[in-house]
Amino acid sequence: MTKKRGFRIDLHVHSMYSGESLAEPRDILDAALERGLDGICITEHHSLYASRPFDELKREYPSLVVLRGVEISTDSGHMLVYGVEDTEWDDWGKNRLVNGQELIDRVRKLGGIAIPAHRGRSWPAQATRKACISRWTRGLPPLEILQP
Numbered sequence: 001m002t003k004k005r006g007f008r009i010d011l012h013v014h015s016m017y018s019g020e021s022l023a024e025p026r027d028i029l030d031a032a033l034e035r036g037l038d039g040i041c042i043t044e045h046h047s048l049y050a051s052r053p054f055d056e057l058k059r060e061y062p063s064l065v066v067l068r069g070v071e072i073s074t075d076s077g078h079m080l081v082y083g084v085e086d087t088e089w090d091d092w093g094k095n096r097l098v099n100g101q102e103l104i105d106r107v108r109k110l111g112g113i114a115i116p117a118h119r120g121r122s123w124p125a126q127a128t129r130k131a132c133i134s135r136w137t138r139g140l141p142p143l144e145i146l147q148p
């Protein structure tokens with residue numbers, strides 16, 4: 001009997017287009033396969049557009065699910081957004097902190113999902129940890145559990 005392995009996906013990945021990584025898209029896709037992942041989601045900062053190069057490459061990696069999301073800085077920390085193809089992210093959050101609840105409401109209205117990114121690492125100085133947890137736990141799924 002074989003042990004059920006499940007589906008392994010990294011939902012928070014940055015490339016050279018985020019300013020947080022030096023990795024080129026092809027290197028990321030190769031690394032995901034080498035690590036035995038079934039999928040990845042590219043979440044560049046404040047830009048869904050920035051991850052477009054992955055759409056062009058994913059045909060070359062048929063065994064890997066390649067999704068695109070976005071990471072937004074809010075007054076409650078960084079939030080990962082999935083399932084929304086909103087072209088206004090750049091204007092919306094690039095030059096100011098977005099209100100966390102505003103983000104959640106907007107994403108829900110558009111049919112997507114928002115989750116806190118790297119919990120505990122992106123707490124804004126003016127917010128207390130308790131206040132952030134309180135805001136985030138109002139209907140938000142705490143999905144990001146492991147991070148390097």
Ligand SMILES: [Zn+2]
Binds near residue numbers: 012014043071117
């Ligand atoms: Zn990030």
